[in-house]
Structure formats: C-alpha cells, structure tokens
Amino acid sequence: MLEISNLSIRYGSKEGGVRALEGVNLRIEDGSIFGIVGESGSGKSTLAMALMRLLPKSGSVEGGQVLLDGQDILSMPDREFRKLRGSKLSLVFQGAMNTLNPLMRIDIQVAEPLVLHGMSEKDAALQKAHETLELVGLDASTWRKYPHELSGGMKQRTVIASAIITQPKVLIADEPSTALDVITQVQIMNLLRSLQRRLYMTVIFISHDFPLVSEMSDRIAIMYGGKLCETGRNDQIMHRPMHPYTVGLINSVASIGNKRKLSAIPGDPVDMRNPPSGCRFRPRCSGATEKCASYGYAVTNVESEHDVYCTLYGN
Amino acid sequence: MTEEQHFLKIFLHNKKGMAGLIIVLIFVAMGILAPYVTPYSPSYTNPNAFLLPPSSKHPFGTNVLGQDLLTLDFYGARISLIVGISAAAIAVGLGLIVGLFSGYYGGVIDEILMRVVDFFIVIPALVFMIIIAALLGPSTVNVILVIGMLSWAPTARIIRSMVLSIREWPFVESAKANNAGSLYIMFRHIFPNVSSVLYGNAMLAVASAIFTQAALVFLGVGNVTDISWGGIIHEAYATGALDAGDLSYVIPPGFFIFILIFGFILIGYAVEEILNPRLRILKRQ
Amino acid sequence: MNEYRSYLAKRVAFAILSIFIIVTFDFFLFRLMPGNPIEILYRSPALTPAQVATLNREFGLNLPLYQQYFLFIKNSLTANYGISINYRIPVSQVLFPALVNSLVLLVPATVLAILLGIVTGRIAAWRRGTATDGFLTGTSMALYSIPTFWLGEMLILLAIASSSLPVSGMYTLGQTYSNFIFQFFDLMRHMVLPLATLTLVLYGQFTIIMRNSLIDVLDEDYISFARSKGATDSYIMRRHAMPNAELPMISLIAVNLGLTVGGAVLTEVVFNWPGVGLLIYDSINARDYPVLQAAFIVVAIAIVLANVVADVLYSFLDPRIRYS
Numbered sequence: 001m002l003e004i005s006n007l008s009i010r011y012g013s014k015e016g017g018v019r020a021l022e023g024v025n026l027r028i029e030d031g032s033i034f035g036i037v038g039e040s041g042s043g044k045s046t047l048a049m050a051l052m053r054l055l056p057k058s059g060s061v062e063g064g065q066v067l068l069d070g071q072d073i074l075s076m077p078d079r080e081f082r083k084l085r086g087s088k089l090s091l092v093f094q095g096a097m098n099t100l101n102p103l104m105r106i107d108i109q110v111a112e113p114l115v116l117h118g119m120s121e122k123d124a125a126l127q128k129a130h131e132t133l134e135l136v137g138l139d140a141s142t143w144r145k146y147p148h149e150l151s152g153g154m155k156q157r158t159v160i161a162s163a164i165i166t167q168p169k170v171l172i173a174d175e176p177s178t179a180l181d182v183i184t185q186v187q188i189m190n191l192l193r194s195l196q197r198r199l200y201m202t203v204i205f206i207s208h209d210f211p212l213v214s215e216m217s218d219r220i221a222i223m224y225g226g227k228l229c230e231t232g233r234n235d236q237i238m239h240r241p242m243h244p245y246t247v248g249l250i251n252s253v254a255s256i257g258n259k260r261k262l263s264a265i266p267g268d269p270v271d272m273r274n275p276p277s278g279c280r281f282r283p284r285c286s287g288a289t290e291k292c293a294s295y296g297y298a299v300t301n302v303e304s305e306h307d308v309y310c311t312l313y314g315n
Numbered sequence: 316m317t318e319e320q321h322f323l324k325i326f327l328h329n330k331k332g333m334a335g336l337i338i339v340l341i342f343v344a345m346g347i348l349a350p351y352v353t354p355y356s357p358s359y360t361n362p363n364a365f366l367l368p369p370s371s372k373h374p375f376g377t378n379v380l381g382q383d384l385l386t387l388d389f390y391g392a393r394i395s396l397i398v399g400i401s402a403a404a405i406a407v408g409l410g411l412i413v414g415l416f417s418g419y420y421g422g423v424i425d426e427i428l429m430r431v432v433d434f435f436i437v438i439p440a441l442v443f444m445i446i447i448a449a450l451l452g453p454s455t456v457n458v459i460l461v462i463g464m465l466s467w468a469p470t471a472r473i474i475r476s477m478v479l480s481i482r483e484w485p486f487v488e489s490a491k492a493n494n495a496g497s498l499y500i501m502f503r504h505i506f507p508n509v510s511s512v513l514y515g516n517a518m519l520a521v522a523s524a525i526f527t528q529a530a531l532v533f534l535g536v537g538n539v540t541d542i543s544w545g546g547i548i549h550e551a552y553a554t555g556a557l558d559a560g561d562l563s564y565v566i567p568p569g570f571f572i573f574i575l576i577f578g579f580i581l582i583g584y585a586v587e588e589i590l591n592p593r594l595r596i597l598k599r600q
Numbered sequence: 601m602n603e604y605r606s607y608l609a610k611r612v613a614f615a616i617l618s619i620f621i622i623v624t625f626d627f628f629l630f631r632l633m634p635g636n637p638i639e640i641l642y643r644s645p646a647l648t649p650a651q652v653a654t655l656n657r658e659f660g661l662n663l664p665l666y667q668q669y670f671l672f673i674k675n676s677l678t679a680n681y682g683i684s685i686n687y688r689i690p691v692s693q694v695l696f697p698a699l700v701n702s703l704v705l706l707v708p709a710t711v712l713a714i715l716l717g718i719v720t721g722r723i724a725a726w727r728r729g730t731a732t733d734g735f736l737t738g739t740s741m742a743l744y745s746i747p748t749f750w751l752g753e754m755l756i757l758l759a760i761a762s763s764s765l766p767v768s769g770m771y772t773l774g775q776t777y778s779n780f781i782f783q784f785f786d787l788m789r790h791m792v793l794p795l796a797t798l799t800l801v802l803y804g805q806f807t808i809i810m811r812n813s814l815i816d817v818l819d820e821d822y823i824s825f826a827r828s829k830g831a832t833d834s835y836i837m838r839r840h841a842m843p844n845a846e847l848p849m850i851s852l853i854a855v856n857l858g859l860t861v862g863g864a865v866l867t868e869v870v871f872n873w874p875g876v877g878l879l880i881y882d883s884i885n886a887r888d889y890p891v892l893q894a895a896f897i898v899v900a901i902a903i904v905l906a907n908v909v910a911d912v913l914y915s916f917l918d919p920r921i922r923y924s
Contacts, residue, residue, distance in 0.1 A: 086830030146919040441862030569750030577745035
C-alpha cells in the first residue's frame with residue numbers, strides 16, 4: 001500500500017519559485033495499476049520524481065508524507081532510502097532514446113540494480129539479467145549489444161527489464177511509450193500489463209494520453225496545475241465523470257463508433273509561475289462561478305472510492 | 316529586442332565577461348595614452364644609464380640601451396593589441412568563410428574543406444610559424460599574416476557544425492525557394508545566427524594570437540625592433556638580465572601579456588557560458 | 601565490423617595524405633624562398649668537398665626541381681635529411697637524440713597535466729556553481745593564459761633566489777657519473793623546473809575541458825537512470841559519468857598536441873633543454889636550414905601519428921564506432 005497525503009513540492013525559492021504540486025492525496029492499493037493523467041505542467045512527473053526522491057536540486061518537499069507499507073519514505077535518511085530505490089521502488093523513464101549509457105552493454109546495465117543492492121554476485125546478476133531480458137521479449141542475440149545497436153522499442157524493453165529485475169513492489173512508469181511509434185507503444189503497454197500480473201507489482205502509470213491510461217488502469221487520478229481534480233475507479237471516471245476538466249478530456253477524445261462531436265477544452269494551460277487564485281482550472285471552466293476564485297480544494301466523496309475537487313459538488 | 320541586444324544584456328550581467336572587458340579596456344587605454352603618461356620618449360637612449368635598478372626616476376629601471384622600461388612596457392601594449400586583433404580578424408574571417416561554405420554546400424566540398432581543416436588543426440602551428448617567420452624575415456605584417464593564416468581552422472570547424480543545423484531551418488528553406496542567391500543566404504540569413512559564437516571564438520583567437528606574437532618575438536623570429544612585451548623579455552633573456560635576477564626587467568612585460576590574454580579568455584569563456592546554458596551556473600532561486 | 605574497418609582505413613589514409621602534404625610543403629617552402637637557402641648552403645664552404653659531392657648525388661641538386669622533389673620524398677621516408685651546416689654531421693644524428701630528449705620532458709608533463717586536469721575538472725564539475733568550482737576554473741583559466749616562457753622565467757628567478765635547483769640543461773655540465781643512479785638523480789633535478797612549467801601551462805586547458813565535458817554528461821538521462829537504480833554518487837561518477845566524459849578528452853588531447861608541442865619548444869628554450877625545440881631555436885640563429893627542414897617534418901609526422909593512435913584508441917573505447 002502506497003499512501004500519499006497532502007504532498008506539496010516547490011521548485012526554487014518561496015518568493016520566485018513555482019509550486020509544482022499542492023496538497024496531493026492518493027491511496028494506491030497493492031497489485032493494481034494506478035493511472036495518473038494530466039497535461040504537461042500538471043505535476044504528474046514531479047510526483048513520480050518525488051516518489052523516487054529524484055527531484056532536481058531546485059525542487060523541495062514543502063509538506064506532506066508518503067507511506068510505503070507504513071514507512072515514511074520522504075523523511076528517511078538518504079542512505080536508507082537508497083536501499084529501496086531501484087529495488088522495492090523502481091522507475092521506468094520517459095523517453096527511451098538517451099536513457100541507456102552508450103558505453104555499456106545492455107545486459108550489464110540491466111544487471112546493475114542487483115549488484116548495487118547486493119542481491120547477487122556479478123555472474124549471477126548477469127544470468128538473471130539475461131532471463132529478465134528474455135522475459136521482456138529480447139532474445140539472446142541482443143543481450144550483449146550496445147544501446148546504439150537497438151531500436152527504440154528494444155531500448156524501452158531494456159529499461160523496463162532493468163526496472164523489474166529486482167521484482168519491485170512498486171513500479172512507476174512515467175510516459176513509458178511516448179517516444180515510440182504506435183505499434184511499439186501497444187506492445188510496450190501489453191508487456192507492462194502482463195508483467196504487472198505476473199510479478200504482482202503495483203504500477204503507477206503516468207501519461208498525458210487519456211485513452212491509454214483508461215485502457216490500462218484499474219484506478220485513475222486526473223491532475224491539473226499541480227493539483228488533483230478527480231480520483232476514482234476506471235468505470236466511475238469513464239462513465240460518471242464529475243469534474244469539468246475530466247468531462248472536457250473525455251469529450252476531446254475520439255473513439256471508434258462514437259458519433260459525439262469532438263470538442264477541445266478552450267483556453268491555454270495554466271501558467272505555473274502565476275497561477276489563478278482558487279481553482280486552477282477556473283479560467284478555462286464553462287461552469288465557473290465566483291465561489292471558484294476562493295476555492296480551497298475541499299474534497300467531495302461523490303460515491304464510494306470516487307472523489308472530486310470542485311465547487312459544483314458538496315459545499 | 317533583437318537577439319544581439321538580448322545577448323549583450325546577459326553579457327553585461329556576467330561577472331567573468333565584465334571583468335575581462337575591463338581588463339582589455341585598461342590595456343587599450345594604456346596603448347593609446349602611452350605618449351601622454353610615460354615619463355620618457357620610447358626612442359630616448361642613455362648609454363650612461365644602462366641596466367639601472369628601479370628608482371623614482373625609472374620605476375622599472377632601464378634596459379641595456381638605457382631606455383626607461385616603464386615607458387617601453389606601456390608602449391608594448393600597442394603591438395600586442397594590434398597583432399592580436401589583426402591576426403585574429405584574419406583567422407576568424409577565413410574560418411567563417413570556410414565554415415559557411417563547407418556547412419552550406421556539404422558533400423564533396425565539405426569533405427575536402429574539412430580534411431584541410433583537420434590538417435591545419437593537427438600541424439604544430441608554433442613550429443611552423445617559427446620556421447616561416449624565420450624564412451620570411453622579421454616584420455610585424457609577416458607575423459600577423461603567419462599567425463592569421465595558420466589559426467583559422469578551429470573557427471571553421473565550429474561555424475560549419477552550426478551551419479549544418481541552421482541550413483535545415485525553415486527560413487533558409489524558404490529563402491532558397493524564393494531563389495535567393497547562395498551568398499545572399501549565407502551572409503544574410505545564416506551569418507546572423509552564428510555571429511555570437513563567432514564573437515566568443517574571436518576573443519579566444521585574439522588571446523592565442525597575442526601569445527603567439529610574444530612567443531615568436533621571444534624566440535627572436537618576430538620583429539625585435541618594434542617595442543613589444545615579448546621583445547623586452549627576449550632582451551632580458553639574451554643579455555643575461557634574467558640570470559642576474561633583474562626582476563623589474565622580466566616581471567612587468569610578462570605579467571602584462573598574462574593579464575591581457577586572461578582578459579580576452581574571460582570574455583570568450585563568458586560568451587561560451589551564455590550560449591551553452593548547461594555551463595551557466597544555475598542561479599539559486 | 602566492416603564499417604569500423606573502413607573508418608580506420610579512412611583515418612590511416614588521411615594520415616598518409618597529411619604526411620605527404622607536409623613533406624611537399626616543406627620541400628617547396630625551403631626551395632622557393634628568396635635565394636633558395638638550401639641550395640646556397642649546400643654549396644657553402646662550411647662543408648667538405650666530399651660532403652658536397654654526397655649531397656649532390658643523394659639530393660640531385662643539379663637536377664630539375666621535380667626530380668629533386670622525388671629524391672627529397674624518398675630521402676625523407678628513409679630518414680636521410682642531409683647534413684647539418686652547423687654541426688657538419690648528418691641531420692638525423694642531431695635530430696633523433698634531440699627528439700628523445702624532448703619526449704623525456706613532454707610525455708611526463710602531458711600525462712601529469714592530464715591526470716591533474718581530470719581530477720580537478722571532476723571536482724569542479726561536481727561542485728559546479730560553488731566557490732570551489734570558481735577557484736578551480738579561475739586558476740585553470742589563469743594558468744592557460746600565462747605565457748609559457750614567462751612562467752618558466754619566473755620559476756628560474758625563484759630557483760636562483762633560493763639557489764635550490766638547476767635552471768639549465770639536462771645534466772650538470774662536465775659531470776661524470778660513477779653509476780646510473782647518480783645520473784638519473786641529476787636528470788631528475790634538472791627536470792623539476794621545466795616539467796613544472798610545461799605541466800602547469802597544459803594543466804589549465806585539461807581541467808576546463810574535463811569540467812565542461814563532465815557537466816554535459818551529468819545532465820544526460822542515463823545518469824538519472826543510474827540514480828534511479830539506487831546507485832551512489834561515487835558509483836555514478838566512476839561507472840557512468842567519467843567514461844563518457846573522458847571520451848571527448850581523448851580526441852581533444854590529440855587535437856591539441858600541436859599546442860602542446862609549441863609549449864614544449866618554449867620550455868626547452870627557456871631551460872636550455874637539449875630537445876627538438878632548442879635545436880630549432882639554435883638552428884634558426886645558425887641558419888642551419890637542413891636541420892630546420894627535417895625538424896619540421898619529424899615533429900609534424902609525430903603529431904599526425906599520435907592522432908592516428910588517438911583515433912584507434914577512441915574507436916576502441918567507444919562501442920558506437922567499434923560496432924557499427
């Protein structure tokens with residue numbers, strides 16, 4: 001169980017900086033795929049980096065906590081956390097192109113987490129790396145190759161192999177397929193899903209691609225401007241969307257056999273250096289009222305497991 | 316605000332760059348004002364007052380001919396700046412032309428020009444210059460030409476790599492579609508986009524030309540009749556003043572070369588820092 | 601693998617072409633100069649009639665220019681550079697011992713400067729933006745700006761003032777050594793100052809190259825990727841950042857060899873170190889053109905060959921070239 005409560009992240013100083021994440025609360029059950037959707041600047045990647053404690057130097061945790069099986073992973077010492085990073089908690093990077101060290105054989109790079117965490121000796125780790133590469137669909141002819149000899153999809157499989165080799169409890173996949181062509185994208189998604197079932201991992205799947213997230217995830221959180229809009233089970237979000245932003249997202253997606261007219265959400269993405277008061281989505285929202293300008297992001301539980309952050313509901 | 320004005324604005328806030336600019340301006344002033352601030356005429360010799368130690372009349376002492384060293388050290392700024400800037404202008408100009416042609420035309424022209432560049436980068440320029448300067452005979456113009464003709468290759472390589480990417484930009488494509496001439500496109504459209512890199516490179520070229528000129532004169536193959544810092548050091552070395560421990564003879568001219576080169580290097584480095592954001596030190600917000 | 605072979609073949613072909621151009625340039629430079637110094641000198645009374653006869657036979661000084669050119673190429677490749685006007689012995693007997701002396705100074709200085717540069721460049725990059733970085737970058741730029749000959753002279757002034765170390769030559773003049781160890785010790789004492797001079801002027805550029813290259817590498821995704829696996833900072837430096845940052849160093853070191861040699865020439869002159877640099881300096885003053893002509897060819901060819909070695913080394917270390 002991963003519990004994120006009231007998490008806020010800031011880049012830069014109090015005066016000049018940007019609050020990239022504000023008051024985020026999420027409960028992520030073991031063995032499920034949890035999807036997080038948002039456009040760029042929504043804070044979804046900041047959330048991923050915060051969970052891995054890999055924020056850039058200018059980023060800092062302003063408040064809140066993250067409990068992994070009851071253990072607060074944000075307040076533990078670096079040295080302690082490093083034992084979890086890459087073993088119990090793994091990250092699949094976005095953008096497959098430059099994620100691998102060009103000077104190192106891929107099987108060695110896949111084996112690295114095992115050696116770093118003292119889980120096996122070098123030879124055994126390499127053996128295990130070959131098994132894992134096989135598992136993600138790369139055959140023996142590729143194991144000893146260098147990154148520049150692989151296609152984009154093969155590189156992404158390598159990155160995934162290195163993330164799962166330690167059989168992590170939680171796998172964070174941040175835009176794992178964005179840089180790839182459509183066919184490869186589908187293959188990578190199927191691979192992630194089958195690995196999740198096989199290894200009983202918790203997968204946090206982060207993407208700007210709403211249809212992809214809805215296809216993959218058991219539960220979905222929608223983010224906008226560093227804050228949550230709505231969280232719920234997949235069917236709740238897809239069939240009974242509550243937040244105007246969620247509704248807008250669903251309406252802007254074309255799906256086969258759907259005759260409804262496509263409509264884009266009007267307005268520009270939020271300027272995080274100078275965010276609007278109250279609800280961040282207010283300037284683009286057709287249902288905005290005066291109440292929204294002073295909205296304090298109170299959560300409304302509209303049905304079991306379905307939460308929404310909007311003045312249209314509750315008080 | 317044009318790109319160049321924007322660049323200038325950042326530059327004026329760069330500490331290294333400003334420090335370098337101030338250093339260079341001080342030496343420019345030193346060269347220009349030499350006749351007004353120095354106590355003697357540079358051609359004034361006094362056979363009775365040779366190799367004097369520093370005194371209130373001669374703060375740096377005198378040389379073998381009895382000339383006032385302080386005066387000579389001030390006048391020395393002129394040759395360093397003139398040779399440095401003219402040789403660098405030739406080098407950067409040649410490098411720009413070769414780089415533009417090589418990058419713009421690509422193909423066989425590029426291949427040939429780049430092999431020529433490789434050749435000029437690899438050859439031991441100073442050894443080359445010593446021999447050519449020795450054969451051509453000592454004159455400041457020869458020194459400028461030799462340094463300029465042998466120092467253009469690094470600039471050509473950098474400009475070429477920039478042109479390679481710029482020529483794919485839409486505005487170049489559209490200029491081609493409008494039947495603009497190649498030379499027009501190169502100098503009108505591509506040149507403005509490489510100019511700031513060129514400035515940074517030019518500063519490093521000036522620094523290296525100042526050093527080379529001083530080195531050639533020190534080795535006795537430059538023009539030893541013009542007053543120059545390298546020449547003063549050469550004289551001190553050749554007359555044994557160095558071995559006699561005559562500090563005020565050797566220290567000031569070398570120190571001036573050092574600081575002037577340092578000034579140009581600082582400016583060049585600042586330009587590079589501004590253009591490559593990764594090198595720019597992140598401001599703590 | 602085939603592409604790798606053709607890459608190497610291309611580099612070697614370029615090296616051969618470069619050597620050919622150098623020899624050609626050298627031939628015409630010394631022959632088309634006003635007064636054709638080579639021809640005049642080889643007819644000078646400084647040489648014995650027998651020597652002049654040998655030169656005429658080997659270099660064909662009475663033959664047309666193009667035939668002289670072919671003879672010159674043939675002679676250059678067999679290390680026959682004629683006779684030194686100054687020393688009156690074959691040039692190769694003057695030149696090659698000097699070349700050895702130059703290498704005795706140049707190789708340790710370059711190696712030392714590179715090692716120091718890697719260490720301080722790494723510290724500066726890791727602490728970029730701090731006072732440490734400012735200090736290391738600042739001193740590197742200052743050392744890079746110091747004129748080689750002047751730095752050497754400053755060290756000479758210090759040594760004279762403290763009368764601590766010899767400031768001239770490779771060995772104490774007129775000294776005979778009872779065994780090899782004493783000779784070696786004397787050499788070491790003479791080497792301290794020139795070695796320090798050359799190392800210091802070379803050190804600055806390597807620090808800055810290393811720092812900037814490492815800063816670029818530390819921004820790469822594969823560094824974050826390694827961190828996400830649970831790697832420590834020192835492991836990331838050792839296994840991921842340094843190998844990638846050192847790679848461009850290799851080609852830059854090779855490319856800068858020309859500059860390095862320039863620094864060595866000046867250092868040799870200042871400290872009277874009997875290497876090729878001092879030989880060139882003396883030969884200019886003595887108008888010993890055969891030696892100059894040969895020195896130029898030998899130094900240039902040495903640098904071209906060093907670049908081929910660097911290319912091979914680079915391709916061996918970079919799988920992107922090795923397996924493509």
